[in-house]
Amino acid sequence: MRRSDLRGRIVDPSSLGPTGGSHGRRPIEGYRHQSEHDGRRDHHRRRGGIGAATAVAILAAASRARILGVIIAAVSVIANVLWLPYYPLWAVIIIAFDIFVISALIVSWQDIKNV
DSSP: OOEEOTTSOEEOGGGGTTTTSSTTOOOOTTOSSOOOOOHHHHHHHHHHHHHHHHHHHHHTTOHHHHHHHHHHHHHHHHHHHHHTTTSHHHHHHHHHHHHHHHHHHHHHHHHHHHO
């Protein structure tokens, strides 16, 4: 059996792999959101966990957490500068937010050191 892809070419499904192009992973039947599991999901979960742990430590006034918070925001600024040609408005909004976060962490850090 043959089917056409988006560009109108005829594609033989047997050439797409054992599950028709899903790279060896079968979708869950009846699940509304069909997506393939790859490393991005795990990466975002780890990043979210690190961010949440950093936020809790910042609320506990840990200096190392402030340093990590500044590093995370600085990396986000660099990443969004790279995204400027693709999503200019969103990148500028995130860069402005990250700069605000960095300044808030540094100013509050100086206040704690002076006490």
